[in-house]
Amino acid sequence: MATIPITKRGAEKLKAELHKLKTVDRPWVINAIAEARAQGDLSENAEYEAAKDRQGFIEGRIKEIDSKLAAAQIIDPTSLEISGRVVFGATVDLEDEQSGEKVRYQIVGEDEADLKLGLVNISSPIARAMIGKEEGDTAIVEAPGGVRRFEIVRVHYL
Numbered sequence: 001m002a003t004i005p006i007t008k009r010g011a012e013k014l015k016a017e018l019h020k021l022k023t024v025d026r027p028w029v030i031n032a033i034a035e036a037r038a039q040g041d042l043s044e045n046a047e048y049e050a051a052k053d054r055q056g057f058i059e060g061r062i063k064e065i066d067s068k069l070a071a072a073q074i075i076d077p078t079s080l081e082i083s084g085r086v087v088f089g090a091t092v093d094l095e096d097e098q099s100g101e102k103v104r105y106q107i108v109g110e111d112e113a114d115l116k117l118g119l120v121n122i123s124s125p126i127a128r129a130m131i132g133k134e135e136g137d138t139a140i141v142e143a144p145g146g147v148r149r150f151e152i153v154r155v156h157y158l
Contacts, residue, residue, distance in 0.1 A: 003073040005122060007089050010112035011074045018065045021058055029055045068111065077157040084155050086130045088122055091158050094130075094150040097138065102153070107131070126150075 006014075029051055036048035077089030086092055091106040105120045107130065113121035120127045129139040130152065139150045 002071065004068060004071045004109060005075055005088050006068075006072045006109040007106075007112060008074055008076050010109055011069065011072055014065050014069055014072075014111065018062065018069070021062050021065070025058050026055075026062070029058055080157070082157070084134050086133050086152065086155055088131075089157070091156040092130055092152060093154040093156075094139070095153050097149040097151055103150075105130075106158070 032051040033048065033055060036045055036051050039045060039047070075089050077087060080087065080089075082090075086107070088107055088109075091104060093102065093104050095102050103118070105118050105126065107122055107127045108119045110121050110123070113119050113124070122128075122131075125143055126139070126141050129141045129150075133139055133152050135152055135155055137152050139152060141148045141150065
């Protein structure tokens with residue numbers, strides 16, 4: 001099985017979701033099914049069908065998270081000796097060479113990515129353009145809107 005890179009924070013977030021699914025959501029849906037079953041005829045019982053659908057979703061999500069955590073390679077960039085190079089987990093300050101706009105991104109795994117929070121997926125064009133570069137280098141990104149050039153201003157390992 002191939003490993004999936006994930007930050008320490010991302011792994012903790014998945015573990016917390018898994019814990020909630022197993023200790024809160026699963027018992028709740030089991031109770032909801034029991035209550036709906038007690039109402040009698042299951043063939044026309046919308047509450048029963050909704051609870052069974054919810055149970056299917058919860059069990060599927062538990063299985064998915066268990067699988068992801070089993071395949072996860074937790075990477076803590078603060079423990080790596082990489083000095084100024086962009087790697088998985090690094091937080092990078094960039095400046096658009098054309099507009100001068102400054103942005104900050106952290107390179108994370110697929111499940112952690114959220115562009116609004118500055119978390120970019122390792123397989124995204126911007127992350128692929130930055131990996132291996134150092135402060136002062138230029139990352140050339142082939143984006144849907146055209147080619148953009150970013151200067152790597154600073155690399156942090158948070």
